[in-house]
Amino acid sequence: MKKLIKKNTNIIIIICLLILISLIVIKYYFYIQKKQEDDSGQDLNNTFRNKEFVRIKNKKIKFVNKAFDYIDFRKNSIYFLSIYQESDCVPCITTSKIFSSLFNKNNLLTLYLSDKKNDIYNNTEYKKKKKDINYYLKKIYYIKTPVILKFDSTFKVLDAFFPTVHKDEEFEMFVKS
Numbered sequence: 001m002k003k004l005i006k007k008n009t010n011i012i013i014i015i016c017l018l019i020l021i022s023l024i025v026i027k028y029y030f031y032i033q034k035k036q037e038d039d040s041g042q043d044l045n046n047t048f049r050n051k052e053f054v055r056i057k058n059k060k061i062k063f064v065n066k067a068f069d070y071i072d073f074r075k076n077s078i079y080f081l082s083i084y085q086e087s088d089c090v091p092c093i094t095t096s097k098i099f100s101s102l103f104n105k106n107n108l109l110t111l112y113l114s115d116k117k118n119d120i121y122n123n124t125e126y127k128k129k130k131k132d133i134n135y136y137l138k139k140i141y142y143i144k145t146p147v148i149l150k151f152d153s154t155f156k157v158l159d160a161f162f163p164t165v166h167k168d169e170e171f172e173m174f175v176k177s
Helices: 002-056 063-067 090-101 130-139 168-176
Strands: 078-085 108-113 125-128 147-152 157-161
Touching (some): 108 130
Parallel strands (some): 108 125
Antiparallel strands (some): 078 147, 147 157
């Protein structure tokens, strides 16, 4: 009888150890899988940025001269155009505005695409109504918004910053480069 009880106790201990080891292996498996998803998410962000930027890199955005006709574009060699739509998510617009607030106001322009009539905007913003939105999206090659475009006095796009995709640390490099 004692032998039988000891044998059953050993079996129970072995089963408990197997369950414990199985739980550790499963937890490790899910940890590795989550890490790979996080890494691939970063790759997707990089792919998105590159794909969007390639479509507009070195393109001329001459509509800027007409939209902001009160600005002498010969004053500065580099300008930034912050573009966002009313239909962008609220956190996206907020993030774009926060990054835009960090610029020197002399060379920052904002193109706000809205279908509201009474939005308040300042003199460096150019607001277009809904009927013109597609026109401007076509002019910027339907690049995803919000975006901040860096361009020179000839209106050639030099770089693009996507506030909802880029990291905060990349912003300073974007402005300085």
